[in-house]
Amino acid sequence: MECPNGCLPPMEERKEEKLFHRNSKSVVISDLTMYVCPDCGQESMPLSSARIVEDVLNGRIKPSGKFIAELYEISFIG
Numbered sequence: 001m002e003c004p005n006g007c008l009p010p011m012e013e014r015k016e017e018k019l020f021h022r023n024s025k026s027v028v029i030s031d032l033t034m035y036v037c038p039d040c041g042q043e044s045m046p047l048s049s050a051r052i053v054e055d056v057l058n059g060r061i062k063p064s065g066k067f068i069a070e071l072y073e074i075s076f077i078g
């Protein structure tokens with residue numbers, strides 16, 4: 001897979017933890033396969049991962065646990 005910004009090195013496959021929003025709820029998907037450009041840091045989601053995200057957001061995949069994190073709202077920073 002090539003970087004959409006036209007960088008020379010091929011994008012690297014990485015497993016990442018990604019946060020998504022469903023209505024007013026946040027969901028986290030761990031070990032989601034992403035492509036990351038080693039040059040500019042551009043991320044790209046492969047179709048297989050996009051399908052997983054879609055299934056999760058549509059409630060077709062049941063959660064395996066709860067994720068609790070501290071919330072930082074940008075409007076309070078600075």
Ligand SMILES: [Zn+2]
Pocket residue numbers: 003004005006007037038039040041042
């Ligand atoms: Zn790039």
